[in-house]
Amino acid sequence: MSLDLNALKKSELHIHLEGSLEPDLMFRLAKRNGIALPYANVESLRAAYDFNNLQDFLDLYYRGAQVLLQEEDFYDLTRAYLDRCRAQNVTHVEPFFDPQTHTDRGVSMATVIGGITRALKEAKAEWGLSYGLILCFLRHLSEDEAQHTLDAALPFREHFVGIGLDSSEQGHPPSKFKYVFARGRDMGLLPVAHAGEEGPPSYIWEALDELGVVRVDHGVRATEDPDLIERLRRDQIPLTVCPLSNIRLKVYESLKQHPILDLLEDGLKVTVNSDDPAYFGGYMTENFEALRAQLGMTDDQAERLARNGFDAALVPTT
Numbered sequence: 001m002s003l004d005l006n007a008l009k010k011s012e013l014h015i016h017l018e019g020s021l022e023p024d025l026m027f028r029l030a031k032r033n034g035i036a037l038p039y040a041n042v043e044s045l046r047a048a049y050d051f052n053n054l055q056d057f058l059d060l061y062y063r064g065a066q067v068l069l070q071e072e073d074f075y076d077l078t079r080a081y082l083d084r085c086r087a088q089n090v091t092h093v094e095p096f097f098d099p100q101t102h103t104d105r106g107v108s109m110a111t112v113i114g115g116i117t118r119a120l121k122e123a124k125a126e127w128g129l130s131y132g133l134i135l136c137f138l139r140h141l142s143e144d145e146a147q148h149t150l151d152a153a154l155p156f157r158e159h160f161v162g163i164g165l166d167s168s169e170q171g172h173p174p175s176k177f178k179y180v181f182a183r184g185r186d187m188g189l190l191p192v193a194h195a196g197e198e199g200p201p202s203y204i205w206e207a208l209d210e211l212g213v214v215r216v217d218h219g220v221r222a223t224e225d226p227d228l229i230e231r232l233r234r235d236q237i238p239l240t241v242c243p244l245s246n247i248r249l250k251v252y253e254s255l256k257q258h259p260i261l262d263l264l265e266d267g268l269k270v271t272v273n274s275d276d277p278a279y280f281g282g283y284m285t286e287n288f289e290a291l292r293a294q295l296g297m298t299d300d301q302a303e304r305l306a307r308n309g310f311d312a313a314l315v316p317t318t
């Protein structure tokens, strides 16, 4: 008998809450809020989930997020994701949220953070989930806008533990956000950043050396730079790798080409994550199962990957 990957205790460190918005909830919230969606039904929406790259996906992801308006919507979104975590024995989560996607539409920071944290606190009380929330800046917008977002989040400082950087990577290097990350770090926020998903290895170096990140999101293009691999191994900088995401966004043609197990065997602190599970075809268990089916991941490798998810956490885990 092989290891039960659903029962395996897991920790998820790379999940965008807006990317956990399942089509049926998107339709329910659209109706509740009187918003028209450009799709007739769940099936035609799902049919649009055919991406050639990160930007293709982001265009749909930002459109989908427009159904989120009320505190209750953010609560329902987060609650639905955490219900999946419970069903898959994911006992620790460090989710991202993108405040600018909402505040730029007139939704208040209090509404966004209030709904998300209500669901997180409830899961902690109900079944012992441990968590740390991460506020992400949108890198296609300016550093000034990121600074204003950090200002707007200050009244809610106790509700998040980290700052991150996401959205369109190419042409928006980490160094663009040097000052806002320095300010966040001074406030005790732990810095992470997406780097080396579509962008070059130099973006991973910048995330480490200019933003001071304690963990790299994706980071898979580090394989192109042996000196960078050595740095990541020496400092045991965790990489939050997202296998199904990388296939859906065509970072790799097939999972058979994915370097995750090579990186693990090379001694890097790699973890498995779902990224945007509603859009990419699976949550944590499905990502682990795909690695077994397509790459021949052994039970021992699965256990090491799962343990890395706890070792690489920003905050204490249960």
Ligand code: ES4
Pocket: 016, 019, 054, 061, 166, 167, 168, 194, 197, 245, 275, 276
């Ligand atoms: C994202 Cl896969 C990915 N990459 C960058 N930014 C994102 N936001 C949501 N998913």
Ligand code: ZN
Pocket: 014, 016, 166, 194, 217, 275
């Ligand atoms: Zn991501």
